[in-house]
Amino acid sequence: MANDMMNRQNNDMFDVMNDWFDLPKNFFNDTDFVNMMKSDIVENDKDYxxxxxxxxxxxxxxxxxxxxxxxxxSGSRESLKNLDKKDDSVIHQERQEGHISRSFRLPNIVANKIHAKYDDGVLTITLPKQTADSNDSSIQID
Incomplete structure (x- = not known):
């Protein structure tokens, strides 16, 4: 009943126009699944x-x-596939299944020293930067 009251108040022309102009964005972008990989990148002297x-x-x-x-x-996730009983049926589903991926350009990394940790739904990747010593390919002449 409270939702009915709110819907009556939101039926003015501007709300209808906003819904109409948001249609292409909402139709072509599956924002819930894309937003699952929100990312932060921090840089310091030693690593990303x-x-x-x-x-x-x-x-x-x-x-x-x-x-x-x-x-x-990249990662993949399965949603609600196995129901407890054959008689059970899903009446509402927002969690999605599928495959997602992101790429980041982070040059000059010591690849064999990359470390990753996954905790509480957050993936943390530490990428050590190359130093002048590790990047030096010059040859000394005796």
Missing amino acids: IVKIDMPGMKKDKIKINYSDGILSV
Whole structure:
């Protein structure tokens, strides 16, 4: 009943127009699933730290790759597939299943020293930067 009251108050022309103009954005962008991988990247003198929200993912379904200066992170999630009883039916579902991925350009990384940790739905990846010592390919002449 409270929702009916709110809907009556929101039926003015501007709300209808806003809904209409939002239609292409909402129709073509599945924002709920895309927003699952919100990311932060922090840089300091020694490394980059990438934090990615990946709620509901199992650790073994997350893949991380670093190649040619590109960090790629992907994951997949299954939704409500196995119901407890055959008579059960889903009456409302918002959690989605599928595969998502993101890539970030982070050059000059020591690839064999990358470290990742997944805790409480947040993936934290530490990418150590190359130093002058590790990047030095000059040869001394005796």
